[in-house]
Amino acid sequence: MSPYEHLPTSGPKPTSDADAGLPDHIQSLLNKYDVTSNGFLPEGPPLELLPDEYYAPWEELIRRLPESLDAGIFREEVDTLPVLETSRLKREEEWRRAYVVLCFFAHGYIWGGSRPSEVLPPSISLPLLSVSSHLSLPPIATYASLNLWNFRCVAPPSTSQSLPPSPPLTPASSTPSLPSTTQAKTADKKFDPTDLSRLRTLHTFTGTPSESWFYLVSVAMEAQGAYIIPVMLRALQAISLRSESWKEITTKALRELVTCVEAVGELLERMYERCEPMVFYHQIRPFLAGSKGMSAVGLPRGVFYDLGPAGGEEGEEGDTEVVRGEKRKGKWMAYRGGSNGQSSLIQFWDLVLGVEHVSHGNSSPHSSSSSSSSNPGNTATKTTEQKDPPFHEEVRSYMPLPHRQFLSLVSRMGPGGGGKGGGIRKAITEMVATAHQQARELTKEEMEVQEAFTEATRALARFRDLHLKIVARYIVIPSRQKVPEEFRSRGEKRDGVVNLASVSSGLHERGDNGMGDEGGKEGGGEGGGWKEGGKEGGKEGGKELTGTGGTALLPFLKQTRDETLRAGEVGR
Ligand code: HEM
Numbered sequence: 001m002s003p004y005e006h007l008p009t010s011g012p013k014p015t016s017d018a019d020a021g022l023p024d025h026i027q028s029l030l031n032k033y034d035v036t037s038n039g040f041l042p043e044g045p046p047l048e049l050l051p052d053e054y055y056a057p058w059e060e061l062i063r064r065l066p067e068s069l070d071a072g073i074f075r076e077e078v079d080t081l082p083v084l085e086t087s088r089l090k091r092e093e094e095w096r097r098a099y100v101v102l103c104f105f106a107h108g109y110i111w112g113g114s115r116p117s118e119v120l121p122p123s124i125s126l127p128l129l130s131v132s133s134h135l136s137l138p139p140i141a142t143y144a145s146l147n148l149w150n151f152r153c154v155a156p157p158s159t160s161q162s163l164p165p166s167p168p169l170t171p172a173s174s175t176p177s178l179p180s181t182t183q184a185k186t187a188d189k190k191f192d193p194t195d196l197s198r199l200r201t202l203h204t205f206t207g208t209p210s211e212s213w214f215y216l217v218s219v220a221m222e223a224q225g226a227y228i229i230p231v232m233l234r235a236l237q238a239i240s241l242r243s244e245s246w247k248e249i250t251t252k253a254l255r256e257l258v259t260c261v262e263a264v265g266e267l268l269e270r271m272y273e274r275c276e277p278m279v280f281y282h283q284i285r286p287f288l289a290g291s292k293g294m295s296a297v298g299l300p301r302g303v304f305y306d307l308g309p310a311g312g313e314e315g316e317e318g319d320t321e322v323v324r325g326e327k328r329k330g331k332w333m334a335y336r337g338g339s340n341g342q343s344s345l346i347q348f349w350d351l352v353l354g355v356e357h358v359s360h361g362n363s364s365p366h367s368s369s370s371s372s373s374s375n376p377g378n379t380a381t382k383t384t385e386q387k388d389p390p391f392h393e394e395v396r397s398y399m400p401l402p403h404r405q406f407l408s409l410v411s412r413m414g415p416g417g418g419g420k421g422g423g424i425r426k427a428i429t430e431m432v433a434t435a436h437q438q439a440r441e442l443t444k445e446e447m448e449v450q451e452a453f454t455e456a457t458r459a460l461a462r463f464r465d466l467h468l469k470i471v472a473r474y475i476v477i478p479s480r481q482k483v484p485e486e487f488r489s490r491g492e493k494r495d496g497v498v499n500l501a502s503v504s505s506g507l508h509e510r511g512d513n514g515m516g517d518e519g520g521k522e523g524g525g526e527g528g529g530w531k532e533g534g535k536e537g538g539k540e541g542g543k544e545l546t547g548t549g550g551t552a553l554l555p556f557l558k559q560t561r562d563e564t565l566r567a568g569e570v571g572r
Contacts, residue, residue, distance in 0.1 A: 034400065118299060
């Protein structure tokens with residue numbers, strides 16, 4: 001099926017003015033894939049409460065989640081929770097709300113104890129599997145559950161109490177200068193997720209301002225990036241239809257993209273304002289971890305989703321496991337953890353530009369990233385060991401289905417409409433090749449579009465540099481520092497409650513001893529020796545930091561940045 005089936009091959013040519021109204025066919029394409037005027041965020045505010053009283057036990061528990069986790073009683077509370085049916089969920093918003101609630105429960109249960117729980121009880125597993133199957137999302141916390149569907153927007157400052165201005169924790173950028181389209185949006189929209197000062201989270205694990213801010217910065221970024229989506233689609237359409245004005249349209253679109261990426265980058269830098277690195281590293285991040293590649297911290301098989309007592313019938317589906325002395329049926333599953341790497345917006349930018357990412361993003365011996373990094377763009381070098389798709393492709397299955405399908409469609413857009421993709425990079429490559437064949441210099445218009453393309457890839461690489469600095473500040477530096485007393489004593493004070501600092505160290509550093517450095521050793525000691533199999537994915541004597549999404553993070557992120565820059569060099 002052609003990726004252009006939704007785009008007309010005749011009829012009105014795309015306008016050369018990127019500010020003109022949105023053509024109907026692009027609007028219907030966006031509607032079809034649930035891309036709203038807020039981009040990959042919903043059009044309106046996410047549901048804050050399930051309307052059916054039947055779900056009151058969930059609502060009651062999620063309301064007290066941070067207190068319950070802090071008091072170390074969350075697992076007990078879940079163990080007395082009734083197993084609720086999902087048949088009373090009606091609207092799509094209700095399914096999403098249920099997904100948000102159950103994902104918080106799942107991670108709270110797995111990570112909120114003295115050691116991670118290998119088993120998720122039926123009160124979480126059964127409805128979570130049903131809800132995630134309905135939404136075609138994995139039964140684990142994702143960017144959708146933590147960010148996209150987990151916020152509300154309070155009224156503008158004139159009519160409500162907004163957050164008081166806070167002194168930045170570090171010298172960070174000033175309030176971003178938003179493009180005019182956004183300022184207009186801010187003025188007349190009650191629901192305006194571009195305005196960070198008006199955003200609040202619905203739920204967090206820790207109840208800390210740092211955790212809220214961590215999620216909300218992404219929300220504002222998604223909203224801020226929304227307006228560029230139709231602009232870039234128009235450019236891709238002009239390219240695919242080989243419109244005479246494709247160069248002009250694409251040059252304008254690319255210049256807008258640079259402005260957009262910079263504005264989104266300024267929001268990213270506002271992370272420093274209210275998210276404390278130590279709180280992030282020691283308190284928040286452990287809750288975001290997934291169940292894949294987690295042998296080192298006690299989840300060698302992932303998590304067993306307990307579905308109830310095993311009947312012992314022939315041909316019973318799934319696995320059986322003895323849980324607390326009883327034979328249970330269920331499924332062992334392992335997933336990457338919640339990660340902003342699941343953002344559809346950033347992948348949209350990559351796909352439009354034609355930036356290819358080939359890293360598998362983890363240090364497992366079963367998937368090397370080095371072979372592909374030395375051979376950018378060539379996925380044919382995959383060995384038989386590399387069964388998993390590259391990180392960026394894999395994490396698409398953690399995105400809401402319509403967004404995944406939208407990205408798949410965009411990935412097949414490029415010159416000629418043949419469905420082979422390549423985005424703007426391919427159009428520029430072909431343009432330069434044609435000029436060579438004709439033994440002529442590039443025209444002024446051609447040089448402009450090439451220049452605009454290179455500049456857009458550089459802007460995206462600069463954005464990735466900002467992100468790398470954040471990763472250094474929030475993960476690399478805290479991982480090298482001693483666990484502060486404050487976080488150490490939290491675990492000690494609460495008998496039987498996980499020392500989150502130890503989980504953090506254990507999760508994110510894999511070395512020859514599974515911990516790797518000072519913080520890790522301390523954490524391992526306090527963690528009570530529940531880590532095991534620390535060699536998996538590590539280097540003898542070395543140390544690798546891994547992301548919550550399960551990547552060997554620094555080499556991976558640098559490779560991702562370099563791939564962005566390299567894409568911009570076509571024809572140069
Ligand atoms: C404290 C703030 C942040 C930290 C510590 C952080 C950390 C990380 C880490 C460790 C990865 C590697 C993949 C993984 O294992 O999950 C990653 C990837 C990624 N993150 Fe972040 N991140 C932060 C904020 C953000 C925000 C706000 C966004 C915007 C949506 C974002 C977008 C991405 C993207 C798109 C990737 C995939 C790699 C790429 O395409 O460049 N991150 N991040």
